[in-house]
Amino acid sequence: MKLYGYWRSTTSYRVRIALNLKGLDYDQTSVDLVAGEQQDADYATLNPGQGVPTLVLDDGTVLTQSLAIIDYLDATYPDPAFLPTDAVARAKVLAAAHTIAMDIHPVNNLKVVGRLKSEHGASTDDSINWMHHWMTDGFHAYQGLLPEGPIFSFSDTPTLADICLVAQLYNAHRWGVDMTPFQRLLQIEEAAMKLPAFEAARPENQPDAT
Structure with a gap:
């Protein structure tokens, strides 16, 4: 997996925590928000919202929005669970x-x-x-x-x-x-x-x- 994020982005921070808690290996690619790299054409194609994070799975599937990414991780790798069953x-x-x-x-x-x-x-x-x-x-x-x-x-x-x-x-x-x-x-x-x-x-x- 590859995580596109920015070190000071709190949404990227959320996904890093989630990935780490699940014990998953991932590579990181920086998208400098202050420099406006999120608006570059190649990245905007990857993430039309022009934000971070973006998670690219091993099969090339692209996921965006931190809560959606964390929900995917929790559904796919259920231990430890991030939400109660009740x-x-x-x-x-x-x-x-x-x-x-x-x-x-x-x-x-x-x-x-x-x-x-x-x-x-x-x-x-x-x-x-x-x-x-x-x-x-x-x-x-x-x-x-x-x-x-x-x-x-x-x-x-x-x-x-x-x-x-x-x-x-x-x-x-x-x-x-x-x-x-x-x-x-x-x-x-x-x-x-x-x-x-x-x-x-x-x-x-x-x-x-x-």
């Missing part, structure tokens, strides 16, 4: 994962922040304040969904929710979000980083990290 428990894990992947991430990604600057005159400080608002808002929602007791968000092993959370926390630290109200989330992150699969997926540990 329908209610599964829905709760998905709700938390979606809080990160659908509420926080889309309004904070590079395309949106770039548009705020280019079309609406947002300054760098304005953009950072924008990201802080949505991350803080989303983290409050996420933390409010969590039960007491488990090491990770919903169990003593990582789920899809934890994969999404840890990747988003990287962005929160990067942009200086005040994490004082989110001690439970930091405890989950600390537990995750003790696992080799999460540690190896860290942005700083990628071959294209600068």
